[in-house]
Amino acid sequence: MSTLEKIIRERRSVKPSLMNGKKIIPSIIQQLLALADWAPTHGRTEPWRFIVFSGNGLAQFSQQHADLYKNHTPEESFTNAKYQNIIHNAEKASHLIAVYMKRQASQKIPLIEEIAATAAAIEHILLGAQEQGIAALWSTGGMTYHNSMKQLLGLEEHDQMMGLIYLGYSDEPSPPAKRNIALSEKTVWKD
């Protein structure tokens, strides 16, 4: 396998509960962001934006995230388990990167393309993490898409939250690789 193929094939989503608390040095996080910055971008809008949390900043964000869940969930569907989960999820991660799409003022480039470009930037982070032996999860759980999260993180009206990327190290074996639909079923060849 080529190096690139190996990295792509062996990348797995690893939940933060399987991380071990070991810290990633900031220069590696900076390298992952620099990889993300080379995603393709129609019209060169470069719509990806990152908010990087670690240490006390991460603990504070997790508490705020949990509080958003508490404050914006009807009593009948609120569960203390989920509230605690949001707080404790990040405890074993080293960093969390909130990624959002910054909508250009002119809105000239179609929305789907700005979202696609930001998703490509996220994949660069995930592949860079895999190459560095870093466990990662692209999460959209909890209140990621709720308007209150946009407010908390200072997004503007037309910006779009794309996910919370948990990063850390894990001692656990990589989760099994699994694809449910054969590639042949996803592909049509027209010769």
Ligand SMILES: Cc1cc2nc3c(=O)[nH]c(=O)nc-3n(C[C@H](O)[C@H](O)[C@H](O)COP(=O)(O)O)c2cc1C
């Ligand atoms: C847009 C997006 C959102 C995701 N959100 C979550 C999530 O909230 N929680 C989670 O456990 N995994 C999440 N995942 C990860 C998927 O569960 C994972 O990619 C899938 O199970 C395939 O596993 P793999 O990444 O190891 O190949 C998300 C993936 C994508 C692309």
